[in-house]
Amino acid sequence: MRRAALITLLAACAAMPLRSQAQVLSDSARYTVLIASNVAGSETLRRHGDTAWYAYEFNDRGRGPSVTETLVTDARSIPVALTITGHDYLKNPVSETFTLAAGTATWKNGAESGSAPSSGGFYASMDGVPDESAVLARALLRAPGRSLAMLPSGQARIDSVEAITVHAGGAARTVVHYEISGFEFRPGPIWLDTDGALFAQGSSWYMVVRAGWERAAPEILERQRVADSARTVRLAATLARRPTGAVAIRHAELFDAATATVKPGMTVVVEGSRIVRVAPDASATVPAGAEEIDAHGRTLMPGMWDMHVHLSDDDGLFDIASGITTVRDMANDMDESLVRQKRFADGSLIGPRLLLAGIIDGPGPFAGPTKVLIDTPDSARSMVRRYKRNGYVQIKIYSSVKPALVPVIIDEAHKNGLRVSGHIPGFMTATQAVEEGYDEIQHVNFLFLNFWFDSVPDTRGPARFTAMAQKAAQLDLTSPPVQQFIALLKAHHTVLDPTVNVFEEMFVARKGTMDPVYAPVADRLPPLVRRGFLNGGLPVPDGMDQRYRDSFAATLRMVKLLYDNGLRIEAGTDALAGLAYPRELELYVQAGIPAPQVLQIATLGAARIMKLDGQVGSIEAGKMADMILVDGHPAVNISDVRKVRWVMKDGRVYDPAKLWETVGVRP
Numbered sequence: 001m002r003r004a005a006l007i008t009l010l011a012a013c014a015a016m017p018l019r020s021q022a023q024v025l026s027d028s029a030r031y032t033v034l035i036a037s038n039v040a041g042s043e044t045l046r047r048h049g050d051t052a053w054y055a056y057e058f059n060d061r062g063r064g065p066s067v068t069e070t071l072v073t074d075a076r077s078i079p080v081a082l083t084i085t086g087h088d089y090l091k092n093p094v095s096e097t098f099t100l101a102a103g104t105a106t107w108k109n110g111a112e113s114g115s116a117p118s119s120g121g122f123y124a125s126m127d128g129v130p131d132e133s134a135v136l137a138r139a140l141l142r143a144p145g146r147s148l149a150m151l152p153s154g155q156a157r158i159d160s161v162e163a164i165t166v167h168a169g170g171a172a173r174t175v176v177h178y179e180i181s182g183f184e185f186r187p188g189p190i191w192l193d194t195d196g197a198l199f200a201q202g203s204s205w206y207m208v209v210r211a212g213w214e215r216a217a218p219e220i221l222e223r224q225r226v227a228d229s230a231r232t233v234r235l236a237a238t239l240a241r242r243p244t245g246a247v248a249i250r251h252a253e254l255f256d257a258a259t260a261t262v263k264p265g266m267t268v269v270v271e272g273s274r275i276v277r278v279a280p281d282a283s284a285t286v287p288a289g290a291e292e293i294d295a296h297g298r299t300l301m302p303g304m305w306d307m308h309v310h311l312s313d314d315d316g317l318f319d320i321a322s323g324i325t326t327v328r329d330m331a332n333d334m335d336e337s338l339v340r341q342k343r344f345a346d347g348s349l350i351g352p353r354l355l356l357a358g359i360i361d362g363p364g365p366f367a368g369p370t371k372v373l374i375d376t377p378d379s380a381r382s383m384v385r386r387y388k389r390n391g392y393v394q395i396k397i398y399s400s401v402k403p404a405l406v407p408v409i410i411d412e413a414h415k416n417g418l419r420v421s422g423h424i425p426g427f428m429t430a431t432q433a434v435e436e437g438y439d440e441i442q443h444v445n446f447l448f449l450n451f452w453f454d455s456v457p458d459t460r461g462p463a464r465f466t467a468m469a470q471k472a473a474q475l476d477l478t479s480p481p482v483q484q485f486i487a488l489l490k491a492h493h494t495v496l497d498p499t500v501n502v503f504e505e506m507f508v509a510r511k512g513t514m515d516p517v518y519a520p521v522a523d524r525l526p527p528l529v530r531r532g533f534l535n536g537g538l539p540v541p542d543g544m545d546q547r548y549r550d551s552f553a554a555t556l557r558m559v560k561l562l563y564d565n566g567l568r569i570e571a572g573t574d575a576l577a578g579l580a581y582p583r584e585l586e587l588y589v590q591a592g593i594p595a596p597q598v599l600q601i602a603t604l605g606a607a608r609i610m611k612l613d614g615q616v617g618s619i620e621a622g623k624m625a626d627m628i629l630v631d632g633h634p635a636v637n638i639s640d641v642r643k644v645r646w647v648m649k650d651g652r653v654y655d656p657a658k659l660w661e662t663v664g665v666r667p
Helices: 003-015 018-024 131-142 214-239 315-321 334-346 377-389 403-415 430-436 445-449 463-474 480-491 500-508 519-524 527-532 545-564 581-591 595-609 638-642 656-662
Strands: 028-035 038-048 051-058 066-073 079-087 093-101 104-108 113-117 147-151 155-168 171-181 188-193 198-202 206-210 247-256 261-271 274-280 291-294 299-302 304-309 324-329 353-360 394-397 419-422 440-442 495-497 627-630 644-649 652-654
Touching (some): 066 131, 171 214, 206 214, 304 315, 315 644, 315 656, 334 353, 403 430, 430 440, 430 445, 430 480, 480 545, 519 638, 581 638
Parallel strands (some): 304 324, 324 353, 394 419, 440 495
Antiparallel strands (some): 028 038, 051 066, 155 171, 198 206
């Protein structure tokens, strides 16, 4: 279809009266849930008049929701009654209701209850099905100014993007691309049929698409990528600044990452993308005409490293705003990651220096969210070589890899100069993985699971979390088996990536109270994002509340034991980009690691692990200009890392407050 015709069709679809759309919606529909392009579940819809019945479920490595929903809407597509039952992603029971009667909206779910004058607001459920987004889209298209108040709070709007014709199985269908904003941090894409029914929604990691049209998903994703790329290019052009001359940061409290000490009264001079001079204020020479920044009372430190991320394009902005100038992506789509890495480097997309680790998993019911599923030595070696050809620096072994293939992957990776790390595959112990040649281990739970192999041999699914929550508090860290394991880690120079914030969220968060990982920033977040952090962590069996909390405390004792024994720890989050990172560092201090050493772990320590300490990781003449200004003294109070006021990455300058503003986060 020619572009002029598409524009005409898009305008016609947007102008279609919503009641007409509701009348032509099919009485039943079925959708496929894709995770990393693999079929993982479904959503089904039956409709009669203004009432819709849904069933929705998917399986993500043994996790995933299963809910049924009844939704009644009025002529404007506004919910007037809703009931949801089942369980959520982490298997917590779900029971949610909403009613709108006599002008009053009333809601109740496992995390909250409340009421308010409706004022035409649209209730966003806590645990609802994907099709609710299409219901919201239809309501927004009908609303004045295409904007609606949300319940319990917030404001949403919808914008038209384009109409396209997609093809699958010899059939063609015209679908319309919209973006809903104000709902979360960034505009969310949604695709509707010309009759207003949901066609597709999601990303390369998770997508819901009309059954029978799964082959249209790549084209949908590409059109979303094009639209999003235009937006992010505009952001980069507006929010990143490349100084035209030298930059001098004067009177800084300089964190020396090599010695983990603070040097007061220092000047740092940058030219282009390199640090050219570091000297005391009294002896520093500043080039004529240099841009000068008075850092008096602030700490100047190297940009921080998040060593465990799974990025989307927008996540790069969150990292930079948080003072994270280098990240290591521990599993992602290869094509998307290579494009993202290039765009971060050339400045067309705001984001950190990006290192790539390539995931390898095996097929099966608990396979990870990846297309890279290997089952033979030849396919394993071939995949390692492919990652090497594409510039990856590390291989990540995931939970469903056959133990017999682990030494094959490690051998091929080490032959190609790649690090090897990962989960401990099911039916294998951490001791065996280290003896086979793991360079590092992701997630502290696998260290504990090493001692329960007789009772928990299969760690591919949720047992790797639930067993940890129920048993970790009882493990004696002074016992001979634990001490022998620590000695093995030391002998093999194994690096540990604890991601303890993940376990705080799983073991300590409770429905109806703010997630402790995000509590310090919750009031800065968009209202509906904040609300999501009330949903709690793992289901807690009766009588186990304190045990789960004690098991989290045991993770911190393990981290301190590793540190005390001279093992290398790296700071990684595996959580919400940027915003979870300060909590990971705070938890290391809570575990007993001194704040200056935690800052060293977060900067030069990470660079040393990745053998990039000759280029980045500390503020020294000749190194890349990756630096941040912190309004406070994080070497004394680690929580001051939350107060990043200025960021320079590769010579480009960013104002964190302006970055946060673009995603609806108050600075």
